[in-house]
Amino acid sequence: MKKSSIKSSLINLVVLIIVFGILIVLCEFDILSNYIRGILMVCCISIIMACSQNITVGYLGQIALGGAGFMGIGAYTAAIITKAMASANILVGEGVPDTLRFLIAILAGGILAAIFGVLVGIPALRLRGDYLAIITLGFGEIIRVVIQNLKFLGGKGFSEGSAGQALVGINRISNLYVVFWVMVICVALMYTFIRSKYGRAIIAIRNDDIAASASGLNITFYKVLAFTVSSFFAGVAGGIFAHYIGSLSAGSFGWLKSTEYVIMVVFGGMGSLTGSVIAAIVLTALPEALREFSDYRMLAYSVALIIVMIYRPTGLLGTYEVSVTRLINKILGKKEPSLHAIKAEVEASGTKEEEVVK
Amino acid sequence: MNTPVLEAKHLGITFGGLKAVDDFNITINEGELVGLIGPNGAGKTTVFNLLTGVYQPTEGAFFLNGNKMNGKKMHEVVRAGIARTFQNIRLFKTMTVLENVKIAFEMDFKYKLAHAFFRLPKYWKDEKEIEEKAMDLLKIFNLESKADYIANNLPYGQQRKLEIARALATGMKLLLLDEPAAGMNPTETAELLSCINVIRERFGIAILLIEHDMSLVMKICERIVVIDYGVTIAKGLPKEIAENPKVIAAYLGADDDLEDEEDTKEGA
Numbered sequence: 001m002k003k004s005s006i007k008s009s010l011i012n013l014v015v016l017i018i019v020f021g022i023l024i025v026l027c028e029f030d031i032l033s034n035y036i037r038g039i040l041m042v043c044c045i046s047i048i049m050a051c052s053q054n055i056t057v058g059y060l061g062q063i064a065l066g067g068a069g070f071m072g073i074g075a076y077t078a079a080i081i082t083k084a085m086a087s088a089n090i091l092v093g094e095g096v097p098d099t100l101r102f103l104i105a106i107l108a109g110g111i112l113a114a115i116f117g118v119l120v121g122i123p124a125l126r127l128r129g130d131y132l133a134i135i136t137l138g139f140g141e142i143i144r145v146v147i148q149n150l151k152f153l154g155g156k157g158f159s160e161g162s163a164g165q166a167l168v169g170i171n172r173i174s175n176l177y178v179v180f181w182v183m184v185i186c187v188a189l190m191y192t193f194i195r196s197k198y199g200r201a202i203i204a205i206r207n208d209d210i211a212a213s214a215s216g217l218n219i220t221f222y223k224v225l226a227f228t229v230s231s232f233f234a235g236v237a238g239g240i241f242a243h244y245i246g247s248l249s250a251g252s253f254g255w256l257k258s259t260e261y262v263i264m265v266v267f268g269g270m271g272s273l274t275g276s277v278i279a280a281i282v283l284t285a286l287p288e289a290l291r292e293f294s295d296y297r298m299l300a301y302s303v304a305l306i307i308v309m310i311y312r313p314t315g316l317l318g319t320y321e322v323s324v325t326r327l328i329n330k331i332l333g334k335k336e337p338s339l340h341a342i343k344a345e346v347e348a349s350g351t352k353e354e355e356v357v358k
Numbered sequence: 359m360n361t362p363v364l365e366a367k368h369l370g371i372t373f374g375g376l377k378a379v380d381d382f383n384i385t386i387n388e389g390e391l392v393g394l395i396g397p398n399g400a401g402k403t404t405v406f407n408l409l410t411g412v413y414q415p416t417e418g419a420f421f422l423n424g425n426k427m428n429g430k431k432m433h434e435v436v437r438a439g440i441a442r443t444f445q446n447i448r449l450f451k452t453m454t455v456l457e458n459v460k461i462a463f464e465m466d467f468k469y470k471l472a473h474a475f476f477r478l479p480k481y482w483k484d485e486k487e488i489e490e491k492a493m494d495l496l497k498i499f500n501l502e503s504k505a506d507y508i509a510n511n512l513p514y515g516q517q518r519k520l521e522i523a524r525a526l527a528t529g530m531k532l533l534l535l536d537e538p539a540a541g542m543n544p545t546e547t548a549e550l551l552s553c554i555n556v557i558r559e560r561f562g563i564a565i566l567l568i569e570h571d572m573s574l575v576m577k578i579c580e581r582i583v584v585i586d587y588g589v590t591i592a593k594g595l596p597k598e599i600a601e602n603p604k605v606i607a608a609y610l611g612a613d614d615d616l617e618d619e620e621d622t623k624e625g626a
């Protein structure tokens with residue numbers, strides 16, 4: 001293991017513990033209202049979602065718009081599991097923390113979403129560009145409509161032709177402290193994934209899929225893998241959401257929601273996880289902060305997006321990652337190990353249509 | 359007798375009525391360097407596309423060490439042992455020089471998803487070993503000092519070399535080079551030639567080389583195949599090819615529109 005890597009992991013951990021400490025103080029001394037805590041919870045969910053969508057949309061460079069559908073699968077799965085556990089008296093009662101059920105449920109939500117990710121990814125990823133956007137959008141909507149009609153999820157059955165009730169009575173056992181660390185772990189796992197041979201392969205495919213094949217990469221495998229990993233984390237985010245909100249209606253997992261997360265990815269920089277984290281926080285908090293201006297807040301949101309796209313067409317950070325270690329080194333005046341690696345913002349070659357290979 | 363590294367039999371492909379390659383036959387033995395030449399548009403690159411699974415041949419078959427390769431996908435052909443470079447350089451532009459090479463070591467990475475997610479010891483071991491191997495390859499091409507550069511920021515000649523290094527990383531038995539000296543100045547070309555000699559000595563691989571520069575081909579190739587309009591018009595030793603009237607005619611014919619050729623090359 002590299003020393004520098006251990007060092008920067010430790011530094012990151014320290015920073016996170018400090019942030020967490022501040023969070024505890026703010027919550028325990030009732031400085032944060034319930035409303036603000038709610039926003040923080042939604043921020044954590046958005047961070048996981050934005051990072052997960054960044055894997056397909058940013059790193060792999062495939063415009064997939066079904067994110068919310070997988071979030072929905074995770075949400076309903078997790079909700080059904082904790083409900084079943086509660087009614088069957090598994091892991092409930094004295095001495096068993098709610099968090100245990102919560103963690104099991106969100107993990108299961110992620111796994112089921114990942115399974116559907118494979119099933120949807122295999123046919124969908126044969127397409128690219130606009131076609132992929134349309135088909136994933138379609139799959140997302142199919143998932144939503146199916147959920148809406150399934151009887152055990154609150155629907156009336158497919159023959160009825162009208163949407164049913166919301167799934168209610170979900171234990172609201174998302175604890176902000178737990179969710180904070182779940183979010184940290186999710187982002188860390190996505191980071192290690194991207195910084196492995198898998199992530200490298202995915203970025204290579206975005207760069208040039210023919211060259212990737214010519215280097216021996218099975219591009220179908222890596223595309224489906226990226227999609228699956230992204231679906232897994234979307235499912236986890238959904239599970240957290242279900243246990244925060246307490247009731248689910250399929251309508252909240254429509255394509256509009258998917259595009260919201262894709263906007264976060266584009267805003268933060270396609271191919272930068274830290275960019276997605278920042279964008280998720282800003283774009284979740286901004287509309288809330290502007291709430292008193294009621295109607296104008298969505299206008300401000302749009303203007304913020306347009307300004308970023310005009311002045312930073314590759315997103316806030318492009319493919320750059322914010323690093324605390326680097327910041328500290330800079331403050332201490334240390335030289336960076338590799339100055340050459342300054343990422344030129346090379347235009348990620350856009351959609352390549354079928355071309356003659358020369 | 360040894361089975362040849364590559365054997366192509368009656369290979370052909372038709373694009374909507376146009377026979378881009380017709381009845382192409384070639385045998386390449388271990389360690390051989392064979393040249394594939396012909397005027398622009400003759401079908402040379404198409405032969406490479408057939409041999410690497412980019413296109414499936416509509417006729418004929420080809421064999422690597424006696425194993426039939428038809429129907430295999432590009433990455434399967436590469437894994438079997440045929441690697442290539444492209445006439446129009448195709449690097450992973452936004453990635454570093456080192457990453458470009460590491461990617462092509464795909465077969466040597468043994469760690470699995472869990473190792474990557476949780477950074478288990480196997481992850482560190484593989485990454486370190488392959489980084490060393492990649493640096494070794496970069497050394498052959500004098501690129502080791504550029505390992506952290508973004509590939510797109512390299513000068514043209516070094517991009518060409520990096521592409522060859524990446525192809526070598528796949529651990530191939532047969533290397534296909536598509537106009538590696540195109541656009542290079544004489545110094546760069548000379549350097550490239552010495553690199554090719556080094557990799558032949560070091561790895562003992564077979565090479566099939568497309569090259570526009572006749573003098574270069576005559577200098578380094580042991581045998582030459584000439585195609586024109588997709589048809590093989592001559593085969594033999596460099597000396598024989600240089601004197602072959604068909605070849606001279608094809609090249610003289612092409613000379614008339616040499617300027618157009620240069621234009622299309624620029625545009626490509």
Ligand SMILES: Nc1ncnc2c1ncn2[C@@H]1O[C@H](COP(=O)(O)OP(=O)(O)O)[C@@H](O)[C@H]1O
Pocket residue numbers: 356357358373376378396397398399400401402403404405
């Ligand atoms: N995918 C394709 N579809 C149609 N025609 C093609 C395709 N690929 C190559 N060709 C044609 O095949 C011929 C040979 O092209 P190419 O192999 O690139 O020539 P060279 O490399 O010898 O200059 C050209 O006429 C080209 O237009």
Ligand SMILES: [Mg+2]
Pocket residue numbers: 358402403404445
């Ligand atoms: Mg060509």
